[in-house]
Amino acid sequence: MKQPSTFALLVFLAACGGAPAAPDTPSEPALPDGAGDDVVDGDAAPEAVDTGIDCAKAEATCEGGVCTVMMNNTCEAPITCELHILALCQGETEVGEARGVGRDTFPVGYEGKLQAGADCEGRAVVGTQVDTLACK
Known part of the structure; x- marks a missing residue:
């Protein structure tokens, strides 16, 4: 009596394709309209950033x-600059923002860097950009 049930099972599996269906995986949530249009990570070339004063030049790279x-x-004279950045963070079901600030004083003739980081708290970083750079 076991053979008819085994045969029925084989016929059923053949009709279904034989392979079990993969479990549904949640898809990545879509960004809201307009979100992230200007915030993109990648191998972009440095971009000029306005410092607010003519004698201080800056170029930013964000990733x-x-x-x-x-x-x-x-x-x-020495200048003090404050850098504000914005990162878009994507979780499993939501998209949010994280912000960061960096501040430093630069002596006359200084050539170097100023950094700021934003913490997405474990969510994926979708993009990062300079929000403002203000020097006095």
């Missing part, structure tokens, strides 16, 4: 929740 600004202070 993975961190922005690095290369500073060049040609002013006749």
Whole structure:
């Protein structure tokens, strides 16, 4: 009597394709319309950033929740700059923002970097950008 049930099982499996269906995996949530349009990570070239003063030049590179600004202070006095960044963070079901701040004072003739990082608290970093750079 076991043979008819085994045969019926084989016929049933053949009709179903024989392979069990993969469990449903949640898809990545879509970003809201307009979110992330200007916030993109990747191998982008450094971009000029306005410092607010003519004698200080800056170029920023952002990736993975961190922005690095290369500073060049040609002013006749030290300057203090504050860098604000924005990162888009994607969790399993939501998209949010994380912000970071970096601040430093640069002597006359200084060429170096200023960094700020944003903590997405375990969520994936979708993109990172400079929000503002203000020097005085």
